[in-house]
Amino acid sequence: MPSSIPDIVISRLPVYLRALERLSQEGQEVTSSHELGKRLGISSAQIRKDLSHFGGFGKQGTGYRIAYLREQLRQVLNVERDWEVALIGAGDLGNAVARYRGFSNRGFHIACVFDSAPDKVGKSIGEFLILPLDNLHTVITERGIKIAMVAVPAEAAQSVADTLIAAGVRAILNYAPINLNVPDNVHVQYIDPVIHLQRMTYYLD
């Protein structure tokens, strides 16, 4: 895999993949950078340029074969396999995350749920037994889990992240409304809907 692909290009590939999966569900077999661009609000030139980083997926004039391009993107993104994910936090937010069915549909399987509250440990969220935070290192190390979702209060998030990283986690999806300090070889993405709302209110009267 070329390592010089800019992160901004990588960030768009899952969006392309999602659009291709949708087109495929709709029964379509071939698409074009023009059609994708129109669906996504991205210029067709940008799409062609992004995809050219990974070798030509399509031929000029004939468009992209959706099934082929989709498989290529799944390989590039490392999602042709399934991933186990640890969920930390079994409060309201963790509950919602654990019950969201969109993860396993798309290859991300919650493997274990942790919480520090004694009244939560031993109970279940749906099919998941809530484990004590003290077991985090052991369970994650033994199962070789590389991905975690953090849904704990802001004040606990950094310490949970530190423990996760020490146990070998290298990708964190952080739902806590706080920025995390992590080493360079660990990736963090943030889900904070209020940030997105505030970004839009700037434009409202």
Add this chain to the structure above:
Amino acid sequence: MPSSIPDIVISRLPVYLRALERLSQEGQEVTSSHELGKRLGISSAQIRKDLSHFGGFGKQGTGYRIAYLREQLRQVLNVERDWEVALIGAGDLGNAVARYRGFSNRGFHIACVFDSAPDKVGKSIGEFLILPLDNLHTVITERGIKIAMVAVPAEAAQSVADTLIAAGVRAILNYAPINLNVPDNVHVQYIDPVIHLQRMTYYLD
């Protein structure tokens, strides 16, 4: 407000605001671009440059007064007031969104919840009565609601968005895993955690 501020700058302001609110909670009164940058993983030069778009908030050498800078950012982002938000979709995802307490804490109040399913209409999610989708236009127009959160299945999202926009909504937070086509004067932000996970698996072995 200067209209030439790049959207990428605007996108960082809510992150600065969140960090300032956190520092303030921690009892701190003054900060610096250096400290903010370290917390956020953004260079201090970038932070100074971003904030300079709105006039100097701080004096060289003395740092930023947190309370003042926070108020300025709240004004710039239009969040010194509260906003009413419509929620469309009362399924699993809509339920989680309706129950998430992080919105009203930060000035976004769900004002009404809509669903098309006859077995959901008339029931409640927490304190919210679920209204039929047919009432969407009337309710949103009458209340002058400008912001909506869309938590319907992918195949319904575009049509819901069209209805929202016709009723005067100008900012949509879209939880449906599909890109929306909207006019230039309407803003859309996306919440799709799987996109963020896939963006990180690229870097995992």
